[in-house]
Amino acid sequence: MQTVKMVVTGPFSAGKTEFIRAVSEIDVVQTERKITSAAEQVKETTTVAMDFGRITVDEDLVLYLFGTPGQRRFDFMWEILSEGMLGYIVLVDSARPETFLEARRILETFSTYATTPYVVAANKQDHPDAWEPEDLRIALRVDSNVKLLPCVAKDKEYVKAVLLELLYRILDDIDKAEGQA
Amino acid sequence: MALKGNLRDFSTTQLLNLVNLARKTGTLTIKDSEVPSRLSFREGKLIFATADAAGHESGLLVSILQRTGKLSAERASAIRQGAGKLGDKQLGLMLINAGVVSQDDIMQSVRQHVLDITYGLFDRSEGLFRFDANILPPPECITVSIDLEGVIMDGSRRIKQHEQLEGELPSLDRALKFADRSNVRLRKLNLTEEEWRVISLVNPRNTIRQIGKANNLSDFQIRRIVYGLLQAGLVEMTWPEGIAPPRPRRGVPVGEPAAPPAPAVKRHVIVRLIDRIRRIQ
Numbered sequence: 001m002q003t004v005k006m007v008v009t010g011p012f013s014a015g016k017t018e019f020i021r022a023v024s025e026i027d028v029v030q031t032e033r034k035i036t037s038a039a040e041q042v043k044e045t046t047t048v049a050m051d052f053g054r055i056t057v058d059e060d061l062v063l064y065l066f067g068t069p070g071q072r073r074f075d076f077m078w079e080i081l082s083e084g085m086l087g088y089i090v091l092v093d094s095a096r097p098e099t100f101l102e103a104r105r106i107l108e109t110f111s112t113y114a115t116t117p118y119v120v121a122a123n124k125q126d127h128p129d130a131w132e133p134e135d136l137r138i139a140l141r142v143d144s145n146v147k148l149l150p151c152v153a154k155d156k157e158y159v160k161a162v163l164l165e166l167l168y169r170i171l172d173d174i175d176k177a178e179g180q181a
Numbered sequence: 182m183a184l185k186g187n188l189r190d191f192s193t194t195q196l197l198n199l200v201n202l203a204r205k206t207g208t209l210t211i212k213d214s215e216v217p218s219r220l221s222f223r224e225g226k227l228i229f230a231t232a233d234a235a236g237h238e239s240g241l242l243v244s245i246l247q248r249t250g251k252l253s254a255e256r257a258s259a260i261r262q263g264a265g266k267l268g269d270k271q272l273g274l275m276l277i278n279a280g281v282v283s284q285d286d287i288m289q290s291v292r293q294h295v296l297d298i299t300y301g302l303f304d305r306s307e308g309l310f311r312f313d314a315n316i317l318p319p320p321e322c323i324t325v326s327i328d329l330e331g332v333i334m335d336g337s338r339r340i341k342q343h344e345q346l347e348g349e350l351p352s353l354d355r356a357l358k359f360a361d362r363s364n365v366r367l368r369k370l371n372l373t374e375e376e377w378r379v380i381s382l383v384n385p386r387n388t389i390r391q392i393g394k395a396n397n398l399s400d401f402q403i404r405r406i407v408y409g410l411l412q413a414g415l416v417e418m419t420w421p422e423g424i425a426p427p428r429p430r431r432g433v434p435v436g437e438p439a440a441p442p443a444p445a446v447k448r449h450v451i452v453r454l455i456d457r458i459r460r461i462q
Contacts, residue, residue, distance in 0.1 A: 004454070023461055047428060057457040061450060069398045086446060097186035101348060108351075129183055139191065141411075141418070156461065165457050171451045177447070 005064040006166065007081050008051075009106055010091035011099040015123040015153035016067040017051050019091055022159040024053025024065060024073065052079055087117040087166045091153070092140065094122045094130035100139050107140060117169040119150035121162045184312035188213070192345075194300045194336050196310060201225045201329035208316040213308030216300055221318050227332060228317075228324040230298035241294075242269040242287070242323060249290040251282050268321025292325045296332070303336040317417040330413040331370050337409030338373075346404040350411075351396040353390035353400060356421040357383045357407065360414055367415060379406050380415075 008016045021028045029052040051067030066081045082088070088110060090104045110118065120142050122133040131139065137148050147165050151158045184199075188211065196209060204225035211218045230239065243264070247257040260281075264272050273287050273405065274385040318324060340346060367380070382392040393403030410416045 002450065004450065023458070055461070058454050061453055063454055073198070086451075098190040100191065105351070117436060129185060131184055134246070135184060135199060135203060138202045139195065143417075160458055160461055164455060167451055167455045167458065170446075171448065171455070174448050174451065 004086050005061045007066050007085045007088040009068040011102040014091040014093045016091055019153040019159055020051050020053035020065045020067050022156045026054050029051045056180050090120045091123050093124050095124050095127040106139050117173055119147040119166045121149050123151045123153050125150045128154045188305050188308045192432040194412045195421050197329050197333050200413050207312055209312045211308050211310045213305055226326040230295040232298045242272055245290050245294045245436045249293055251286045251290055268292045269323050270321050273323055303339050330366050333413040340405055343359045343401050346408055349408055350404050354388050356385045356388050358385050358419045362415050376406055383416055385419050388421050
C-alpha cells in the first residue's frame, strides 16, 4: 500500500478544515478547541494540531490531506506535517485583509520547501467582501507563474478543481524532470 | 466585488501598489473621520482627489487656486460669487480667457492639490477603505494623470516606523530582481542618489543585506528603500542565486540545511490520483 500526502495550510480561519471535509471520504479527524482569545473569535473553535482527511484511490494507493493549525503558536507543526508531502495548498480568506500579512508569511515560509509544488486558493469567493483572485495575487505578492485559484471550500467542485490544479502542477514537474534526464 | 478593508491591515502604499499593478479604474474612498478622502484613478494613474464632504462635486477649482497662491482671497471670493453653478472646466476656461491664470497654473495647482491629499494618506495607520471600480469624478472636474510609481516612492520615504517595515520585509537575506518593464518605468522616476545606488546593485547574486552594507545603509534605511521599490513594482524578491533557500527549523538558524527534495513519486501515481479526484461525487 502506497500512501501520499498533501498539506493544506493558511492563516487562522481561512477554511482549511472545511476544505478537507469537502472531499475526505472519512469524517475529518479534528483536534479542535474552543477559542478563548478575543482577537481570534471569528469562529467558535480552531484546529490546534492538525486536520486529517483521506481519499482512497484503490487498494494500493491512498491520498492523505493534512491541514495545518491556523494559530501562530503551533507553527512548529508545519515542518512535521510537511515532511514528505507531494505538494501543498495555501488557502487564504479573500474577505479578511487582516489575514493577508499572515498569509504572506506562510507563503514565504513554505516557499523555502524549494522543490515542492504548490497552489494558492482564494477562499470564500462567495462572500460579498471577497477580494478578486488577481487583486489577492498582488496583495500577497504571489508570483505570476504560481496558480492562484478562486475557491469556496464548502463547495466540493471548487475543492476538486484546486486539488486537480496542484496535481497537474506536480505532473508537469515530473514530466520536466524526466525530459531533462 | 468590493475591495475593502482597513488601513491597519493594508496600507495606503499597498493600496496604491495594487491600483498601479492592476491598472485599476475607479475611486478609492478612505474614511477615518467625518470627512472622507477620495482618490480617483484611470487605468492605474492617479487623476483626481478630494478631501471634503462634497466629494466629487465640482466647484473646487477656486479653492485649489487660492490654496496654491494663484488667487488672492478677495479675488477668489469675487469669482465664487460670479461663477454661480459653473463647472470647474468651464470656470477654468473663463479664467484663462480673462487672463487671470494660465492653463499651466491650473494644471499645476490641481496636480499639487491631488498630491497633497494623497501624501496626507500615507501617515494614516487606521481608517476604512473601499475601492469602487469604474466610479470616476463627474466630467466637469479637471483631472490630471499622475504615474503612481513616483507617488509610492515618495510615500515610502515618509515611513518612520521600523516595525512596519520589518513586518513587510522580515528578511534581509533575500535578493532582488528587476520586475518586467522596470527599465521603462525607472526612466520616469525621480529617485534619490541613495536609491539609484541601491538599484545599481539589484541582482539575484546580491542579498538585500549586502546591498545595504555596500552603500553604508542601516537596516532601517535599506528596508525603506527596498520597500518603496517593491511597492512601486520596480523590483521583485527572489532567492539569492546559487544558494538553496533556507529551511526554517525550530531552534536551527535560518540558512543552515537546504530542503530535502520532494518524494520521488512515479507519474502513474499522479495520473491515478487525478483520475480519482475527478470521480469524486
